Amino acid sequence: MIRAIAPLGVPTWLNEGIAVMFEAEGSNWATRTLSASKGRIPLDRLAASFDNLSSDQARIAYAESADAARRLFDEVGGAGLVSMLEDIARGVPLEETFERRMLTPHSAFAATLR
Numbered sequence: 001m002i003r004a005i006a007p008l009g010v011p012t013w014l015n016e017g018i019a020v021m022f023e024a025e026g027s028n029w030a031t032r033t034l035s036a037s038k039g040r041i042p043l044d045r046l047a048a049s050f051d052n053l054s055s056d057q058a059r060i061a062y063a064e065s066a067d068a069a070r071r072l073f074d075e076v077g078g079a080g081l082v083s084m085l086e087d088i089a090r091g092v093p094l095e096e097t098f099e100r101r102m103l104t105p106h107s108a109f110a111a112t113l114r
Contacts, residue, residue, distance in 0.1 A: 005082060006089035013046035013061070017069030018081070020062055030066035033059060043068060043110040047094075068113055076101050 002015050020026040037060055041053075050061050073081055080101050087097035098106035 002085060006085040009088045009091070010085065011047035011094060012049055013043060013065040013068055014072075016050070016062055017065030017067070018073075020066035021069045021073065026066055027070050030063040030070070033063035034067060037063075040064065040113075043113060064113065068109075071113070072102070072109075 002010060002018060020030060023029075037056075039057075039060055041057065041061055041064060043064070046061050046065055050058050053061055072084075076084065084097045084101050087100070088094065092100075095106045098104070098109065102109065
């Protein structure tokens with residue numbers, strides 16, 4: 001679905017976060033995983049591939065991504081999320097579409113994550 005809307009340019013955290021969020025127990029798994037771990041990876045480091053992360057870091061990265069995607073979805077809804085993906089597909093930088101659609105800077109959103 002995401003690739004149909006925005007084939008390129010979607011940060012890995014958003015792509016993977018949406019996928020986990022829509023899994024049957026994805027949001028619950030993310031909450032449990034984050035509650036059980038102390039370490040966090042800054043959201044800007046999760047924009048690129050997770051391939052170079054250790055298995056523990058990857059688990060946290062997927063959980064953080066799901067948590068961020070859920071918060072984003074809760075704020076802007078499905079239509080707002082699709083609009084953000086469409087902006088990204090048109091080449092609008094993430095920071096700009098974030099501010100346009102969420103009325104808050106991307107950095108402020110990232111700072112509020114667990």
